[in-house]
Amino acid sequence: MSTLLSHRHRVRPVALLRLFLGILLPLLAVGLVAEDLLEGQSFAFEKSFLMGLHSHATPTLNQLALFLSTVGGATVIAPISAVILAALWFKGHRLAVFWGLAVAGAAGLNVLMKLLMHRTRPELWPRLIQEHDASFPSGHSMYSAAFVTALILLSWRTPYRWPALILGLAFSGAVGLSRLYLGVHYPTDVLCGWLTGAAWVLGVYGVLHPLAVGRRAMYETADR
Template identity: 65%
Template sequence: MRLLLGILLPLLVVGALGEDVLERQRFAFESPFMLWLHAHSTPTLDRIALTLAVVGGIQVIAPLSAVLALVLWRRSHRSARFFVVAVLGAAALNGVMKLAFHRPRPELWPRLAQESGASFPSGHSMYSAAFVTTLMLLVWNTRWRWPAVVLGTLFTLAVGWSRIDLGVHYPTDVLAGWLSGVAWVLGVYGVYRPGAVRDGEHAA
């Protein structure tokens, strides 16, 4: 089920979206949806979106990931390696995908945040999805499972919304970022199997 629903199905969706992006096809629903969302935005929502752009970006997630990796290293080397490869690997994969697809960013209204680089897939969405999914897997067999699932999902959804609200990404950019991040982490999890080492043990 993890292979089918968590890896293969997301990759099929991302592949289908990516094919249309490469062919420069437009998704009919995106511009109307973004304009509707923009019309219903408020200064307060815009400030929240700008805050999420910082919190959900690599400038916050990267140092936080470094601290968590050090904490994990003291408990389980295998878990620490899984965490580093999952999170840093997602960032590297995002960069490669942006270069491959090179989709221009939306230009529907003056953007509230200046972003450079390609649009597909959303880096913020991919980072947050990978980071949250990694944490969920690491605490899955503990009492923190459901708090991590609920709070992590809400955080990832909020980061994705913020990218559209700020006008820096299309909805399909966000969707592809989420799916790619989750699929990557689940694939790495299948290789490292951090749960195979009990807390306190150090894998060679």
Template identity: 60%
Template sequence: MLPPLNSSARPVRPAALIRLLLGILLPLIVVGVLGEDVLEQQRFAFESPLMLWLHAHSTPALDHLAVVLAYVGGYQVIAPISAVLLLLFWWRSHQAARFFAVAVLGAALLNGVMKFAFHRPRPELWPRLMQEHGASFPSGHSMYSAAFVTALILLVPHLSSRPSRFRWPATILGLLFTLLVGWSRVDLGVHYPTDVLAGWLTGVAWVFGTYGLLRPASLRVAERQHEPASRKGTASQEA
């Protein structure tokens, strides 16, 4: 006779499964493929033509915008903003503050480790408008901005009493900001497109992984409130 199934085991929530597959596993697979080619010093055929095309169609106004975004998306601006938000989260929820600190600061530290490991030289396709030092892969600006925005979107319930009203606008604005920061790194000639892509994907994967481990209890309750009624009933019976 087969033993009875464990009825106390909770089914995996669709949102958690989506975060695992699209937020962690898929980005890490893509970064792994790119990283392997970078370590083997292989060239991506599309990168130089794409960068030269962007440079040929750039304008002084776009170059100025890229410089501004490089400053806004760098540590000079995001780091103080992160510190202020960390204090705000700490005042409202210590768990939220710990998650935000590990998500954002951890992404910055991870970027430094990855740059040291891959040690990819920066592109030298035209005289740069601003000088950058250090390795090229992955883009620190792209990785940090992606981690910063993703963490904030996940913590919207701790910033507003009506999270459903602000989550989509925050997501759209955050995505636009991250895309523009990544574009600025290519427009300025300080990063290859694959540096930017790897930065985005690694930042998102790091934050979602951190979220799975350090998700504040209040957000777990909010997620359960959006579960189907049948699951709520099962959960209440198990309790």
């Protein structure tokens, strides 16, 4: 029993760092942006940033942005996530629960935030694609960030953690930038999508991981 109690009360520095940098600080930034938007404020740099980005548009970049926007959306990420969920279910229920809550939960949270915020999308030039839901936060950025963060956490104790980290960050970053290039989001939409998606997954991990550690410690104590 004493071993189990010590496990429960031991707080590792990496857990505190993850809590502050990965959850609290990002959510504080998202909350500040959301508060300004709800009060009807805008960010002066956003339109000029988007126009500057659009000034570099080329047919090749158009096709690349459309491709990234497609693979980074729910129509591609959702089926892949379902396959990963099924694979994890056969490997262990705990991993499947984490994956389901992390990825599906982020999608649900994004829908809720869009309903609460009602931010209209930018209309700065004739767009290549049309979107009809709210702009804040970017669903593509949030889905991809949640998907990538969950993959990184699952692979962290394996030889694949650095490829997952590097390629995952590059993928989510490229998806978010494609949404800005296409003019369907403001920069704060994308930034807050990234931050919220990653913070949500880290929060789910922070809740489920100590529970799993506690159960393992309990079983080890019972076996002695």
